[in-house]
Amino acid sequence: MSLKRLAFVFLCLAFTAGGLFAQKTTLTYWTWRPEDVDKYDQLLKVFEAQNPGIDVVQTAQKNTEYNTILAAALSGGAGPDVFQSRAYGGLETFAQSGYMEPLSSWVPELASFSRAAIRGATSIKDGKVYGVPFASQTLFVYYNGKIYADLGLKVPDTWDQFLSNLAAMKKAGIQPLANGAKEGWTLEVMMGALCPDFYGANSFFDAVVQGKTTFQDPRFVGAIQKLKDLIPYMPDLYMGVSYTDMQSAFINETAGHFIGGSFEAGYFASQNPSLQFDVFPGPAAKAGDPHYVSVYADGNFSMNANSKNKEAAAKLLRFFASKQTGDFFIRTLKQVSSVPGVDTSADPFIARVLTLQKYNTPYVFLVGFRYQQPTGSTLIQSALQGFFAGKIDAAEVCRQVQEGIATYYAPFKK
């Protein structure tokens, strides 16, 4: 082969390769889960194999700074093509600002998602869906199975049985509850796990959202009052016990119960593989009543309204709405996927969570009242800290919450 010919062949090859390169689309994707980057890379590889023309570049931002960084990027007209977005009020911030693309026409799969999941991805202002929901979270009580077996305890059905289990642990010299009060949000979680059975779950939620009742409803005040029963079983100096202290007490098996969310399970299992834990829903007021659990949408995958690669971004979002991603959430991330009809048999814990979701109610302040300042969550978190410190009573907690929300919430104003 002459040198000229060789050069010609080489040039041809280079051009073809260049042509292929030019057709390749690169999508940018942002997540607030730096701890899951490697796992997501596996998922994105599957997508890239199915869509040879698309590369996905993943960037993770720190959870607590994610919103700020994302807001700065999007308001500057830049930002990722596809990104994780918060649900409810957190979605509203970006949706109302016009940074998110409505997805109903791009992602037809959304039609089959459950209404509860879609609610977390829907703007309350225009009713459009701005995200593909990825997981739901459920609030309940974790217990240490080994301690239960050793002490001969049974999973409690009623509140009184729950208290007697706590008392039995205390008597045996085991810390009954891991929960503290240093961080207000853990108290809101406690409220969400234990109070719905006492305030009347969905009937109260629907009424309060429509302004037919208030948070000063005796049912709600009574439900908050119930939390006082737990104080004797909380750790010493519980006002100073933080979230990480709570986790380590339960993981190291020094505490018998942990009131928290389904998002803990993966961490518990990875930190102490020999920990035998299971969950039960908030105990009922009287035997035979249903056990309600608070459920909320954790977050969504959304599309940048200013993305230059909307076609490719829609492909990725449809992939995120598929059973493949659903399986990935269950098997790899140990999260309760929002994708409908995913097989949960691979993970007994998630199957259990889905059984508990039979009686589900929206996590009241996050789902209904986290759209404007002061949010219901801000109000209940600080008021509950005052309540657990013994500074204010249940009626005052509810008054503070009600009056704070009433400053802007139209149904409360009439």
Place this chain on the structure above:
Amino acid sequence: MRRADVQRGLWVTLFVSPGLAVVVCIILVPLFLSLYNSLFSWNQLVVDRFAGLENFRRIFAAEPYRTRFLNALGNNARWFAATMLIQNTCGLFFGWALSRKIAGHAFFRRVFFIPVLFSIVAVGFLWGLYLKPNGLVNGFLAALGRRDLARAWLGDESLATWSIVLVNIWRWVGFPSLVFMAAIDAVPLDCLEAAYLDGAREATVFGRIILPLIVPAVTIITVLTIIGSLNVFEQVYTMAGLDGSPDYSTDTIGTLFYRTAFGSVDSGNPQIGVGSAIGVVIYVLTFAASIGSIAGLRRREAAA
């Protein structure tokens, strides 16, 4: 104008401009942007319409902003009072003791100053661990047989702010010590000698000679304390979080500003207008307090 003057002016401009550019970009522009932002109402992250002074009115007159703002400002006042009384008094005493060349003063000078060099985030994080219910501090009390004194230092509303203030004093006391030591060392020896020859006691020398001569150092430390107390943020952020937990007892205008302007993941959405207005108020307060105290203390300096 003479040519030499023009040339000199150009040189000065040349040397000043990089610094000036940095100041303009990262201090002046954001300052005026936040003033601009504070005059508008915002729909989430997008400017909505001109609102005049509405955001400022809300901070001072509308609930719940008013309660939150006054509560936070009250905590800043506590920071200032405790820092002036404890940190600067101790600093003055340490500075004086170090300048007396007591045994091992070179060693102590370094020891006092070491915490100043630590990263504030690391200090906050570590002391956060020490102050936990089962942390080092309560462990120490238990070892002394005073388990009854153990407290939830950062979880108890009546103690949380003071705990954080004390940690900050621990970290920062070396700075006023060093400034006061340098000032006392600079007091002319002949004044001191004359006083001693006249038979003045140590306390008299300190009160009548040293103190009046180090008023400039007192001015600097006071102004820095005012600015520091109004801008408290990292200490609270690392030890108590953004929400002023528990029940807003550790909230300062710095954390209130951040939370309002940028939102917080677990509790609320950003309100850029009101947040910017708080930022402007912080700036005005800091500026006014600094100018006021400098003017006041200058008069004292002149009198002394």
